[in-house]
Amino acid sequence: MTDPLIAVRNLYLTYADETEALRNVSLDIHRNQVFVLFGPSRAGKSTLLRLFNRLSDLIEGTQRRGEVLLAGRDIFAPEVNVSALRRRVSMVFAVPTPLPGSIYANITYGLKLAGVRSEEELGRRVERSLRQAALWDEVKDRLESSAFALSGGQKQRLCIARSLALEPEVILLDNPTSGLDPISTATVEESLYELKARYTIVMVPHSVQQAARVADNAAFLLDGELIESGPAARMFVHPQDKRTEDYITGRFG
């Protein structure tokens, strides 16, 4: 097996109010797969996800122990450039958050911040990222119209496209289909399936069913601990731990 793209080693995180959100979590995430973090609320899923691109730095007073390695390098090492890290590891949030302005502007905004100036290059990146997010065919004739006019599923795919434009390696998704109807949810899931050929996706799903549908590998978290992780086809058919079994079968959470 190749080296993992993300390796979590004995990770602990405690918030300022002494909530132990993660306790001794270790796991490996390999390239070009959908890795799902699932478990009941307050399990620590979002906390772990936010650590992968150091969005966690924005929360005051947290204490962390243990390591997160990206391609073998400690992301908390002093020499790490945090904005460069966040370009490599990009977060898409639960609630789709398009920016005011056109569909086109939504995607070029981050690119311009990142120093891309040529209109030609901007146009190419817009098309490519919209195609990768499986949105191009639906919006190609109205790139100049407002992003707010899009449906929920389209907005979420636009946010995914916005991340993709910056050519990250890892896409982090925290419950990306939370407010979406089943059809929009399916389109987002479909785009994830297409994206993993190029990217590595780490996702918190909105349900166990979604976890089983989209995951190649999955990790079950409970009260800040990693209970078990492994290939989805095994996890959701033969969970090893009784707590995983009970959660998957809806006995708690």
Add this chain to the structure above:
Amino acid sequence: MTLRAHFERKLNELRDDILRMAHLVEAQLQLALTALAALDAALAKEVVVADAAVNKARFDIEEKCFALIVTQQPAARDLRTITTAMNVIVDLERMGDQAKGIAKAIPRLVATPIQPHPPELQQMGELVARMLDQVMVAFAHNNTDLARIIARQDDEVDALYARAFSHIMGQMAAAGSAEKAEAAYELLRVARELERFGDLVTNVGERIIYLETGTLEEINVDTR
């Protein structure tokens, strides 16, 4: 590749796995029939041992079905395809048990030969092997017409069984010793295994019709 295309590829793999399992079962049957005709106890032993491979194929395929059900959450025809697969592999595994049952009768027939074996036994064997072959063609191509034709052939198996039965009863009545009578009884068991084999092939045919139409019809109602 889209999600749908991925799922369809998985379903195709599942079908191929089942066709391979059916080939294994057919080989087991042919070997058991050869061992019976040649009274070859060593070959019979091989069939008994190789049954483990049939059982393993069934469990491996079943695992794949479980994984597809949880990860793809199939509905409608997709769901029927997977439940059909799960039923077909159980029938195939039992056909494998039937072949093993034939093989297990052989040592006693080697120790105490009964001559001649009723010709209906090999005839039934050839017929059920052909039926299995055809039902797999029907399965591979979702051919319900073929599935119905196979069911009619099962009547022929039953008729052959009835003839073999009276033949063997005659042999049992004429047996001069307890050993001879017991050996003749083994022949009767062989006939019974073959008749069951035909029923199981018919079950598979019913499953194919169910998959296509969504209704479970008994395509061969036992009138005896």
